[in-house]
Amino acid sequence: MHKDMHKHLDKVHQIKTEKNMTCNELVNQMDKSGVMGAGTIAKAADIMEHMIKDRKCTVFLGLAGAMVPGGQKQIIIDMLKDGWVDVIVTTGANLTHDLVEALGYHHYQGTHMISDEELNKIRVDRIYDAFMPDKVYEGLEKFCKKTFALMPKEKMNIKEFLWHLGKEVPYENSILKICADKKIPIFCPALSDSGIGLQVWSYMQENKIDVSAFDDLKDMIDITWTSETNGVLYIGGGVPKNYIQQALQFAPTAASYAIQITTDTPESGGSSGAELREGISWGKLDKKAKYVNVTCDATIALPLLSAAIKERLEKYKNQK
Template sequence: MRLPTFTQNPTRPVEIKDRSVSDLMDAMQYTGFQGRKLAESVKAWENMLKDENVTIFMGLSGAMVPAGMRKVITYLIENRLIDCLVSTGANIFHDCHEALGLKHYVGSHMANDEELFEHGVDRIYDVFAYEEEFRNTDHFIADFAKRHDGEQYSSREFIRLLGKEISERGDSQSIIASAYKHNVPIFIPALCDSSIGIGLTIARRFGCNVNIDQIKDVDEITQMVELSEKTGVIYVGGGVPKNFIQQTEVVASIMGHEVAGHEYAIQYTADVPHWGGLSGCTFDEAVSWGKIAKEAKKVQVFADATIALPIVTQALYEKTKDQVRKTPSFNWEEGQANIYFETL
């Protein structure tokens, strides 16, 4: 005997025809496995953008900028499909590198690494770059830091200043320049674990000391959550950026604020839950910590982000390009965040 409550919604084979990416994503909602999850993530993100008073946080890990995702992230910032970016330092370093006119190159994962080393070429799987050019970018950051000798900043404050510098150089494709122009805060909670940290170390060795206050980072991003009526999260990979955003709910709760967890949650990851690591852990597990709301609209896509992110963003472009969104923006005065809304 059939159980009708289980069989109300038949799968629908995908048709191959002349259509947009967003239309394909709509069709894939009736397929299975990670194809359906990819389509569901587009729908969840679209609904998040339609929901009023939602602050959207993105966590960015993995070598996304060297892998060609730079303009995708820039689009998300410029069109306010996200309201805050938490990134590894490496992605922002590589963004600065390209902003200075330097390149990453199509390579091969089959290359001879000893030969690459002899020619001063670094390999990121199948992407190449020149070590000497990376060091030039290290020194650019060091020279920038020297102009701020003796100052203390959160990573958000420091990256905003660096974004202003890049913006004034005229690079419109830079993640940090776009974030500066559109008032989207960028946090790097493990800034020292990157070539930005190397640049700051170079500056310190030459007598310049710029102190990055990472505890101030925790306070600033938690204030954003405390001021937001609702929050949504999107994770590209996992790692430090994911946990840094997740823990805001715990910190806010400890500080006496009524929070119920992030209300929307999307993740694109190649990691899996059964190793016990954060990058692959499910959003259901996060509910036990109070980091994700019990009723949250949550979708995890187990896929390579360099495949998923361009497809999802293209679909969102088609679905939201004419949409008007009231975006939350933040400023900080004397250590205290304020929220205001703009229509985009």
């Protein structure tokens, strides 16, 4: 690197906060600093804005973990309602917790500094520092049995199954409900690894219901094949990320936009920590793509990004 490199680089500006500043103004200040975690969040906001504004782009959301107990459900719902996301791939945990809240139950602010033996005695389940009464599964079982009985007897893929499930959700403010109502493709490759999956298995012991995990692959690959441009937003990694990545690998067009928010690191070789640029070697990410890895707790980064993008899109709409 040349000794006069500083002449060709932008300076790191010190972030300045102001009274009554908006989230977008804060993110813009992060952009001026341009480095470390703040810089990546600012870059993610720019990429997300371009991805949403690109009318030719199909946006895939990969949703890992348990974001609903983490307070992120409304952000996901708003993204779906506002048309930011065209396809969602999620863990069964997110859908189970979404359904739990749709049935009138709640998650509670607890603490991780507590005896788990004591929680077990009083039938309270812990998700780090969020609590959920174990009795929710009684309501979940009752709802699922009633809803499964209304479903078609012929074979369904998981997407179709989730749409049928979402139609019967009594509460409008639900990920499952909004996907069913708007016919947003929703995939859950590891559905059996969840509370809903357990309910399906239990129901199958005495009743007829046929849900195929493999038939979704055709629908998923068809979407990537027919999309003119692809963009991805990964909240965490795991199965949702890899499910999208493998579909992109065999599509004629790799992802042109990519954002990953994760706390995992790449050294172990797992999908959750794998850097996005690794996907270039597989043909999953275009070599000219706009992409960024954000190393941050998603419950911090996602609200910041959502608020900033809402403000930007509102200004964009008013300028048109």
